[in-house]
Amino acid sequence: MSMAEYKGKVKSIQDTPFGYTLSVIGGKWKMVIIYLLAENESVRFNDLKRQIGAITYKTLSSHLKELEADGMVIRKEYPQIPPRVEYSLTDKAKTLLPILEKLCEWGIKNQDN
Structure with a gap:
């Protein structure tokens, strides 16, 4: 179903x-986590924390649990x-990896603008 077909049938964008x-990959860290897992295939918690840097242990743990519940991890x-x-x-x-690649391509083209 296209976005046009959803018009008038939903009360909010969340529907x-x-x-x-956005609910699955939104937020500051989820796409970063997915990107790093794609680069490394299998990663231990502390290695993920080290690679991300600024994320807290609690936030990383929470996002990993959410991604697992959503069938992503x-x-x-x-x-x-x-x-x-x-x-x-x-x-x-x-299946999201080609989309992340496109986002990276967009960043390469527009980063210096």
């Missing part, structure tokens, strides 16, 4: 496919001491 997309826990947890992208999340 549209665009609103759904796989959390794999290894039964060892100390506990080891790795995160990777689902096939659903990988």
Whole structure:
């Protein structure tokens, strides 16, 4: 269904496919997390934190849980001491990668303007 077909059928933007997309990848860090997981395939929590830098542990943990609940991230826990947890992208999340590439291309073209 196109955005035009949704006109008049929804009360707010959140009820549209665009609103759904924003709810899954919106915010300051979610696309960064997806980008880093795409670059590294499988990443441990502390490695993600180190690569992002400015994000707090609480925010990273919260975003990873949300991405997992939305079917974007796989959390794999290894039964060892100390506990080891790795995160990777689902096939659903990988369908976003061409869109992220386009955003990067846009940034390359417009960064100096």
